[in-house]
Amino acid sequence: MLLSSLVLLFILAPLAGMFIHTGGAQFLETVKDKEVHQSVWLTLWVSFAATLFFAAGAIPLAWLLARKKFPMKNVVQGIIDLPVVLPHTAAGIALLGFISRDGFLGKAASSVGLNLVNHPSGIALAMAFVSVPFLINAAKDGFAAVPERLEKAALNLGASQSKVFFTISLPLAWRSITTGFVMMFARGMSEFGAVVIVAYHPMIAPVLIYERFSSYGLNYARPASVFFILVALLFFIALRLISSKRKVKHINIDAETD
Amino acid sequence: MLKLTDINRRLGDFALKDINLEVSDGQYYVLLGRSGAGKTQLLELIAGLEHPDKGTIILDNEDITTRRIQDRKVGIVFQDYAVFPHMTVFGNIAYPLKARKEDRKSIVEKVENAASAMNIKHILERNTEKLSGGELQRVALARTLITSPRLLLLDEPLSSLDASLKDDMKRLLRNLNKAGQTIIHVTHDYNDAISLAKRVGVIHNGRIIQEGSVDEVFKNPSNRFVARYAGIRNFFRVDISLEKGILSGVTRNNVRFKLENKNTGSECLLIIKSDSIILSKEMPEDKELNIIKGKISEIIPSEFGVEITLDAGDLFYVNLHTSVFEKLKFVEEEEVWMSFPSGSIVALNGTS
Numbered sequence: 261m262l263l264s265s266l267v268l269l270f271i272l273a274p275l276a277g278m279f280i281h282t283g284g285a286q287f288l289e290t291v292k293d294k295e296v297h298q299s300v301w302l303t304l305w306v307s308f309a310a311t312l313f314f315a316a317g318a319i320p321l322a323w324l325l326a327r328k329k330f331p332m333k334n335v336v337q338g339i340i341d342l343p344v345v346l347p348h349t350a351a352g353i354a355l356l357g358f359i360s361r362d363g364f365l366g367k368a369a370s371s372v373g374l375n376l377v378n379h380p381s382g383i384a385l386a387m388a389f390v391s392v393p394f395l396i397n398a399a400k401d402g403f404a405a406v407p408e409r410l411e412k413a414a415l416n417l418g419a420s421q422s423k424v425f426f427t428i429s430l431p432l433a434w435r436s437i438t439t440g441f442v443m444m445f446a447r448g449m450s451e452f453g454a455v456v457i458v459a460y461h462p463m464i465a466p467v468l469i470y471e472r473f474s475s476y477g478l479n480y481a482r483p484a485s486v487f488f489i490l491v492a493l494l495f496f497i498a499l500r501l502i503s504s505k506r507k508v509k510h511i512n513i514d515a516e517t518d
Numbered sequence: 519m520l521k522l523t524d525i526n527r528r529l530g531d532f533a534l535k536d537i538n539l540e541v542s543d544g545q546y547y548v549l550l551g552r553s554g555a556g557k558t559q560l561l562e563l564i565a566g567l568e569h570p571d572k573g574t575i576i577l578d579n580e581d582i583t584t585r586r587i588q589d590r591k592v593g594i595v596f597q598d599y600a601v602f603p604h605m606t607v608f609g610n611i612a613y614p615l616k617a618r619k620e621d622r623k624s625i626v627e628k629v630e631n632a633a634s635a636m637n638i639k640h641i642l643e644r645n646t647e648k649l650s651g652g653e654l655q656r657v658a659l660a661r662t663l664i665t666s667p668r669l670l671l672l673d674e675p676l677s678s679l680d681a682s683l684k685d686d687m688k689r690l691l692r693n694l695n696k697a698g699q700t701i702i703h704v705t706h707d708y709n710d711a712i713s714l715a716k717r718v719g720v721i722h723n724g725r726i727i728q729e730g731s732v733d734e735v736f737k738n739p740s741n742r743f744v745a746r747y748a749g750i751r752n753f754f755r756v757d758i759s760l761e762k763g764i765l766s767g768v769t770r771n772n773v774r775f776k777l778e779n780k781n782t783g784s785e786c787l788l789i790i791k792s793d794s795i796i797l798s799k800e801m802p803e804d805k806e807l808n809i810i811k812g813k814i815s816e817i818i819p820s821e822f823g824v825e826i827t828l829d830a831g832d833l834f835y836v837n838l839h840t841s842v843f844e845k846l847k848f849v850e851e852e853e854v855w856m857s858f859p860s861g862s863i864v865a866l867n868g869t870s
Contacts, residue, residue: 365732412567413600418665419617427613431604 290483305465307449310384322399348453387448395444403437438503525573548715556724557704565594593667599658629851752790771831787866794862
């Protein structure tokens with residue numbers, strides 16, 4: 261009991277300390293700082309876009325992992341978990357090689373006039389690289405929890421495999437997928453190591469905080485951190501509320517029109 | 519017509535072995551077996567949820583052994599119903615029609631018709647979470663029947679229903695079959711088999727060990743397992759009549775039973791457990807009992823003693839423990855009295 265409280269205290273104390281040490285005037289000034297909200301906004305939308313974009317491939321992959329047997333499945337699962345255990349700066353270096361003009365993806369992008377390095381799309385890739393395992397694994401658990409019998413029943417009723425996926429598997433795994441989505445989004449926007457290597461500019465919030473800390477010190481970095489945490493929290497709560505509402509709505513829509 | 523030829527399928531320690539089976543159109547085929555005998559596995563092979571290691575499945579002269587589930591037109595109603603929890607009753611029943619992209623108007627019409635036939639029209643807009651087992655089953659059945667399956671597979675459809683619902687469901691299934699629906703019904707309960715089946719197959723340890731009409735299988739069990747499993751060779755189709763306040767059932771061969779149960783129709787099936795029949799050389803005096811005179815036509819050894827076949831117009835089978843048999847010393851061709859209380863007769867609405 262005591263030990264558990266200590267752990268909780270360990271998590272809360274630094275955060276509380278940071279909030280307490282941030283003066284109101286200082287904080288207001290930071291809130292008005294254009295550079296700060298631009299970077300917070302950039303962080304949020306790039307992470308959100310990365311999550312959305314990668315979900316399109318991650319969710320079907322999660323379904324495959326939950327339902328199908330295939331050769332080297334363990335290896336595939338290992339590859340998916342790899343970004344979680346890599347040092348993120350190392351991941352950033354690997355990714356930079358891949359997206360710079362000499363890299364495979366970089367070449368392809370620059371042929372259509374897009375430079376991925378120091379560009380929001382590069383940031384999105386770095387964020388996704390380290391955070392997509394969270395979405396895949398959560399969605400996989402969600403799909404695995406859907407009784408296979410329901411999918412077979414739907415097939416037996418004449419629905420195609422893709423119809424079954426969209427009308428049975430996906431709606432029933434929706435809660436886990438949403439959780440995975442939020443986790444990927446959260447993990448993506450808090451990413452520093454991989455992003456700072458592929459894109460110092462435009463500056464996402466964690467890079468901005470680091471820059472302020474290394475150039476001007478703790479007192480200057482603190483209000484920006486507080487602001488970023490508050491915005492992130494608001495965003496999470498909103499996303500949670502929307503997704504739980506969507507769940508309810510989803511049932512009704514499905515029943516009446518789908 | 520469905521034809522299974524030499525179906526073999528291994529699943530872990532268990533295997534279906536050399537299954538040969540023919541089910542003609544309009545048939546009501548009951549596959550009888552204990553749990554773990556392979557009944558459900560066999561249904562899943564026919565529906566295409568699993569594939570056999572060996573053998574062929576032919577439906578209406580087409581080889582469907584490797585055909586995809588969704589292309590077989592074989593409807594299956596699972597034991598746990600597999601009703602989609604995130605849709606209303608309407609959504610569930612409409613599901614196959616939506617998958618076929620039928621237009622809204624025809625979907626509504628067909629769903630309403632199917633729901634009326636199953637007596638669930640009043641719950642169409644409800645979510646499925648709070649439905650009773652009986653309601654869920656009707657939803658699942660309506661949802662499957664709306665696809666007009668060439669073959670309807672039912673996995674233990676009566677096992678979790680209480681008595682009155684069971685009778686309703688039996689009537690419904692019988693009517694479906696009368697309307698031409700070919701049905702394969704798997705069950706562990708011989709009562710279901712006797713009251714519904716036109717043909718019965720007994721499955722044990724992954725093999726079909728006997729097959730035939732209800733009479734063939736239960737009156738002439740091919741081996742001890744079937745006999746013991748069935749355990750109920752004394753069953754009789756009777757006409758019910760009420761004379762002088764006494765309800766009685768009479769077989770075609772004029773054997774008369776006194777009955778207790780007043781809830782039977784004009785015809786029914788009577789089952790008398792062979793161990794509730796008492797044999798005696800003198801006529802018993804208790805007038806409350808059913809007392810029937812018969813001639814011993816055969817005495818054969820059985821597991822715990824002997825099995826005596828009595829001819830009283832219809833054949834009765836009575837098991838006697840060795841000690842009883844040695845005391846009473848019955849011989850073949852001897853005339854004896856059978857007696858049993860009315861309460862030991864089970865009456866099934868078998869032919870309504």
